[in-house]
Amino acid sequence: xxxxxxxxxxxxxxxxxxxxxxxxxxxxxxxxxxxxxxxxxxxxxxxxxxxxxxxxxxxxxxxxxxxxxxxxxxxxxxxxxxxxxxxxxxxxxxxxxxxxxxxxxxxxxxxxxxxxxxxxxxxxxxxxxxxxxxxxxxxxxxxxxxxxxxxxxxxxxxxxxxxxxxxxxxxxxxxxxxxxxxxxxxxxxxxxxxxxxxxxxxxxxxxxxxxxxxxxxxxxxxxxxxxxxxxxxxxxxxxxxxxxxxxxxxxxxxxxxxxxxxxxxxxxxxxxxxxxxxxxxxxxxxxxxxxxxxxxxxxxxxxxxxxxxxxxxxxxxxxxxxxxxxxxxxxxxxxxxxxxxxxxxxxxxxxxxxxxx
Amino acid sequence: xxxxxxxxxxxxxxxxxxxxxxxxxxxxxxxxxxxxxxxxxxxxxxxxxxxxxxxxxxxxxxxxxxxxxxxxxxxxxxxxxxxxxxxxxxxxxxxxxxxxxxxxxxxxxxxxxxxxxxxxxxxxxxxxxxxxxxxxxxxxxxxxxxxxxxxxxxxxxxxxxxxxxxxxxxxxxxxxxxxxxx
Numbered sequence: 457x458x459x460x461x462x463x464x465x466x467x468x469x470x471x472x473x474x475x476x477x478x479x480x481x482x483x484x485x486x487x488x489x490x491x492x493x494x495x496x497x498x499x500x501x502x503x504x505x506x507x508x509x510x511x512x513x514x515x516x517x518x519x520x521x522x523x524x525x526x527x528x529x530x531x532x533x534x535x536x537x538x539x540x541x542x543x544x545x546x547x548x549x550x551x552x553x554x555x556x557x558x559x560x561x562x563x564x565x566x567x568x569x570x571x572x573x574x575x576x577x578x579x580x581x582x583x584x585x586x587x588x589x590x591x592x593x594x595x596x597x598x599x600x601x602x603x604x605x606x607x608x609x610x611x612x613x614x615x616x617x618x619x620x621x622x623x624x625x626x627x628x629x630x631x632x633x634x635x636x637x638x639x640x641x642x643x644x645x646x647x648x649x650x651x652x653x654x655x656x657x658x659x660x661x662x663x664x665x666x667x668x669x670x671x672x673x674x675x676x677x678x679x680x681x682x683x684x685x686x687x688x689x690x691x692x693x694x695x696x697x698x699x700x701x702x703x704x705x706x707x708x709x710x711x712x713x714x715x716x717x718x719x720x721x722x723x724x725x726x727x728x729x730x731x732x733x734x735x736x737x738x739x740x741x742x743x744x745x746x747x748x749x750x751x752x753x754x755x756x757x758x759x760x761x762x763x764x765x766x767x768x769x770x771x772x773x774x775x776x777x778x779x780x781x782x783x784x785x786x787x788x789x790x791x792x793x794x795x796x797x798x799x800x801x802x803x804x805x806x807x808x809x810x811x812x813x
Numbered sequence: 814x815x816x817x818x819x820x821x822x823x824x825x826x827x828x829x830x831x832x833x834x835x836x837x838x839x840x841x842x843x844x845x846x847x848x849x850x851x852x853x854x855x856x857x858x859x860x861x862x863x864x865x866x867x868x869x870x871x872x873x874x875x876x877x878x879x880x881x882x883x884x885x886x887x888x889x890x891x892x893x894x895x896x897x898x899x900x901x902x903x904x905x906x907x908x909x910x911x912x913x914x915x916x917x918x919x920x921x922x923x924x925x926x927x928x929x930x931x932x933x934x935x936x937x938x939x940x941x942x943x944x945x946x947x948x949x950x951x952x953x954x955x956x957x958x959x960x961x962x963x964x965x966x967x968x969x970x971x972x973x974x975x976x977x978x979x980x981x982x983x984x985x986x987x988x989x990x991x992x993x994x995x
Contacts (some may be wrong), residue, residue: 480822480823483823484823552847552849552850554850554853555849555850555853558853562856585872586872586873586949586950587872587873587876587950590873590876590880590950591872591875591876593880594875594876594877594879594880594884595879597879597880597883597884597885598856598860598879598883598884600884600888601856601883601884601887601888601891604888604891604892604895605849605853605891607895608849608891608894608895609849616895619895620892620895623888623891623892627885627888646950646951647950648950
């Protein structure tokens with residue numbers, strides 16, 4: 457168990473309390489450390505996902521992908537990051553300055569706030585809120601306000617249409633995502649992520665109630681994928697018709713914010729899915745097989761967590777690079793006439809399942 | 814000095830910052846002439862209030878504030894503004910008569926709030942404080958969907974019916990226009 461991160465965190469905490477007498481100073485330093493750590497993680501995950509997506513995309517299209525800068529081209533993404541940071545932010549003449557710059561900030565804040573509620577490993581989380589799952593869904597719902605403000609303030613018809621599409625899409629698919637989460641909450645009997653983790657120690661939720669959980673997981677994955685505005689649900693950005701949708705007027709790091717938030721939302725969706733369906737940082741256990749469980753426990757909890765996230769991210773990329781874009785009416789039909797009835801029915805199914813088993 | 818250091822605890826500093834943010838953005842949202850700016854400042858106000866709930870450990874209320882008001886109702890406002898309002902357009906100036914009515918209405922609102930605030934006996938004994946602070950989701954769920962004392966199934970269902978009526982009304986209105994065109 458020495459590989460767990462919680463030991464390191466405890467050591468830092470004890471070291472700080474030993475070195476500094478004032479309790480408030482210790483708390484302050486720890487808050488700053490946690491915040492800085494989460495921010496660094498946010499940036500690193502975005503960087504990693506960009507190179508990961510480019511490689512996977514290349515693989516699907518029978519190409520090599522970035523391969524010039526560093527081994528397997530992994531430093532390409534750092535070069536791109538430096539480039540976008542030093543790029544000029546082009547000011548526009550007839551737009552709404554305040555909202556134009558507030559938009560990307562709200563998008564990033566909305567996705568970064570979820571990092572506070574996630575659990576990355578055993579004992580490694582920002583805040584263990586009583587409403588855990590609900591918090592994650594609530595804070596990620598404010599990002600869309602930023603998208604709408606950005607699209608409107610750009611004073612560009614393409615941007616406006618993109619923002620409207622994005623708004624309609626995100627609000628619709630949020631319903632299915634929330635309802636599939638409700639199924640998990642009914643099964644787990646709690647919204648608190650720590651409690652949900654405890655309940656999955658012996659068996660992940662997906663194996664505890666295979667039928668309703670599989671339905672909930674598929675619905676969640678589709679809805680979450682649609683909320684990130686990525687293909688085949690990328691009609692808010694549709695290159696061929698809207699040039700780039702709501703962020704068409706943005707340049708430099710203001711565009712970078714949207715880009716980073718998109719990749720981090722990809723991770724956040726995968727992380728929430730991993731936490732509630734695949735047991736988060738819990739190792740794969742089979743009740744009764746103690747030897748097998750002990751072997752599985754050798755792997756540290758954060759490795760389990762990030763492997764599960766990678767699995768979901770890979771699925772998401774697979775879908776993105778395999779299917780053509782939907783039309784807006786097909787998209788809304790999918791949500792309101794197929795996924796919503798299914799998720800409502802699924803809640804009923806979970807309730808019956810919980811009562812019977 | 815003691816009162817000063819007591820006032821300067823982290824919680825109070827945070828509360829002061831949040832108060833300034835909430836009050837300033839609330840004021841700006843009614844004073845600005847641009848409709849979209851008003852919506853944006855309202856958004857800041859709502860998020861600031863959610864942060865206050867969070868600070869008081871009313872986590873559920875904070876989550877509901879964020880998802881229902883900041884992420885839901887405000888989005889509807891923004892949708893409506895986007896559909897009817899163009900950039901660079903300011904809202905129309907209000908006639909003096911309307912201004913007077915608005916002033917009287919808001920002042921009487923403030924007075925009503927003050928009367929209620931001073932009339933209420935805020936129970937600050939620590940026991941009651943503990944009771945209120947430890948509201949978890951389970952208690953809330955039973956309170957919303959129970960039929961016993963201090964449980965509110967009937968109002969909950971009544972609100973649900975009200976919302977359902979709104980949805981049906983919206984569908985009826987939307988369908989009517991289509992029939993007229995046909």
